[in-house]
Amino acid sequence: MNAETIAVGSEMLTPFRQDTNSLYLTGKLNDLGVEVRFKCVVGDDRDDLTAAVKLAMRRSDIIIVIGGLGPTEDDLTRECVAEALNLRLQRDPEVLRKLEERFARRSIKMSANNAKQADVITSAIVLPNANGSAPGQWISGKYDGQERIVILLPGPPNELHGLFEGECLARLKARVPEQFIAARELKIALMPESQVDARVAPIYKTFTDVQTTILAGAGEIQLHFRCRKNSQPEAEARVDEVVEKVDEELGDAVFSRKGESLEQIVSYLLQMRGMTLAVAESCTGGQLAQRITALSGSSRYFLGGAIVYSNELKTQFANVPKALIDKHGAVSREVAKALAEGIRKRCLSSYGIGITGVAGPSGGTEQKPVGLVYVALAGEEGTQVVERNFPGDRKRVRWFATQQALEMVRRALL
Amino acid sequence: MNAETIAVGSEMLTPFRQDTNSLYLTGKLNDLGVEVRFKCVVGDDRDDLTAAVKLAMRRSDIIIVIGGLGPTEDDLTRECVAEALNLRLQRDPEVLRKLEERFARRSIKMSANNAKQADVITSAIVLPNANGSAPGQWISGKYDGQERIVILLPGPPNELHGLFEGECLARLKARVPEQFIAARELKIALMPESQVDARVAPIYKTFTDVQTTILAGAGEIQLHFRCRKNSQPEAEARVDEVVEKVDEELGDAVFSRKGESLEQIVSYLLQMRGMTLAVAESCTGGQLAQRITALSGSSRYFLGGAIVYSNELKTQFANVPKALIDKHGAVSREVAKALAEGIRKRCLSSYGIGITGVAGPSGGTEQKPVGLVYVALAGEEGTQVVERNFPGDRKRVRWFATQQALEMVRRALL
Helix, strand or coil: CEEEEEEECHHHHCCCCCCCHHHHHHHHHHHCCCEEEEEEEECCCHHHHHHHHHHHHHHCCEEEEECCCCCCCCCCHHHHHHHHHCCCEEECHHHHHHHHHHHHHCCCCCCHHHHHHHEEECCCEEECCCCCCCCEEEEEEEECCEEEEEEEECCCHHHHHHHHHHHHHHHHHHHCCCCEEEEEEEEEECCCHHHHHHHHHHHHCCCCCEEEEEEEECCEEEEEEEEEECCHHHHHHHHHHHHHHHHHHHHHHEEECCCCCHHHHHHHHHHHHCCCEEEEECCCCCHHHHHHHCCCCHHHCEEEEEEECCHHHHHHHHCCCHHHHHHHCCCCHHHHHHHHHHHHHHHCCCEEEEEEECCCCCCCCCCCCCCEEEEEEEECCEEEEEEEECCCCHHHHHHHHHHHHHHHHHHHHC | CEEEEEEECHHHHCCCCCCCHHHHHHHHHHHCCCEEEEEEEECCCHHHHHHHHHHHHHHCCEEEEECCCCCCCCCCHHHHHHHHHCCCEEECHHHHHHHHHHHHHCCCCCCHHHHHHHEEECCCEEECCCCCCCCEEEEEEEECCEEEEEEEECCCHHHHHHHHHHHHHHHHHHHCCCCEEEEEEEEEECCCHHHHHHHHHHHHCCCCCEEEEEEEECCEEEEEEEEEECCHHHHHHHHHHHHHHHHHHHHHHEEECCCCCHHHHHHHHHHHHCCCEEEEECCCCCHHHHHHHCCCCHHHCEEEEEEECCHHHHHHHHCCCHHHHHHHCCCCHHHHHHHHHHHHHHHCCCEEEEEEECCCCCCCCCCCCCCEEEEEEEECCEEEEEEEECCCCHHHHHHHHHHHHHHHHHHHHC
């Protein structure tokens, strides 16, 4: 079975807003074995919305229309879907009563407009919305001889999630032919996509029954595997087969096998070993610490550190001798090492990280170009320093540098 | 005139990838006075892509097809657009020669597939792509009696931007009826949307010829104004009229009038006054420093600071007396004040910021619930501390806290 989503709202046709609900819905539908074949954004326009629904009815089994269920004149979803399906729209007294109760409970006077939210398409099942005033609707039946499911959901993500999980998932499961899908994900840090693919393509290409997708982000490659079989154990076994081989080929380079982020893996490893971390960041200006502390509970292994943007603070907070900076420059292997060792000592942590580099766009020289970054990791066994030349703009260089630091901690803890 | 965009590629129908090119194109088209009426994502599917182009040709003046111009079998844009427009596709010897040259320059053997990228739709103007191998195409003419422009652009954003700005903008300007549009933007930090709207709606509602949009983000409201008139001075004057009144009503609350971010404004003000800043962050864990240092040149006014996640480091780096933490708790007005004053002293900066709070989801108590944050700003004139109860999850609480800190610096510098 396949599906398409139609997001309704002129604000999503501006440069400022994007439809993100379809990503959530795609994930949920894929889990059921339903592929999304098309998605679109329509403004609050009667003709365009009706045309989009009509076209969708011709080709897709499941059509999800998102938004346009509010009380204003711009909210046209109910009317347009009814028109596209050639069905009638009727005010439902039961829905209206609930709407009135909802407003009464909050001691707000319900405006006349709101009554519109009680309009229900003939044959539709009303899907109660615990988080908002607009109920969803579920219509299913034969159209031009084809079985179709049309679902109307409100646009605010929390309402949409609640309604989809509470009201749609079980109904869809009952209608979608039972599918046995197994999915796996491997993540690799700081390796070029071409290099990953060159190593793993010879493996996954022999598994023609497993769908393999490579996604490249900044300093991270994701490998997605998906297999559909006649039983769940069969699907799991088959996908495991390819994942094991790929995992073996890539070895230590694979940092995550269950969707975890690099900072989560570092978090697990530090906690497992009962170790702590501190950082001294120059060019990344706090971004490494920010990534680490974005995880709840990070205080168990992250002590803190210093943002040593000025040279004085490199000395003040991380004991880097002024003479060392004068001799080698702030962006140097030596200063990175001193930062890592100094912050480790000052914070009494198991590991200390030092980062210094030229994030750009200004500040680069011939000897020390934009993108040059030194990352040092100091531990009980000594200090290692890595020199990298990261490509891209300031944002990318800084992100790569934090990725490098986390990857060094991970490898040290393996 | 209106436009629609069709993004081509099955990867954008997964939960992992989104079409962002359409946002860029929408901004550029809006500047020309062209509205985007519809946008969609189509997989690498012949029928769906052809249907989408055919439907677009019936209703939109400008159709931009993004992606699907690569050399693989999945790249169907050229063929499908030709079919939808009932035009032929021919290999262009000149384009082929340039392709071969491109590969030769890089000493890469061109595979037979790549020749496909030299296929050009009859009557199309070839748009050379400086950043990649796939050229764009520009087709214009009458279809069913209507003037239509169809533009084929490659998917990678840097290639698309280069091609659109270098090859399409001037051509579009020559074709789009001259428009006189003036646009303004005001930004407000940390005020609820309802409160902003209650104050400014009575003003903008009297300007029926100015389109006003309110966008609410985390801790930030944007007011967009847009006016179309018969001449540019007329449009500018009219939009300025409403902006001045709204600006006057909101007063100091408006932090940006030219699209600048809050950290940019703080940057300007600090540099104008020749002042410097240092931070001591607990619950925000480096995010404030990260935001400040995301701007190139921030070393001119930002010295650095400390991430004082553990209590020991609050003492070690920001001179917070242990007894003070023991007495009031790490999350307290007193500790925030001591952090701000301590870091200012240690870094010898004009201003010091201290942040401490409960970012959650764990760690909250009845007295100190999740979302409670103290932000302190220490300067020559003394120290102010603000207590806030921010709503939302960890990410949101941390973001709000950094927004609060920046807003306090801004107001102190006014």
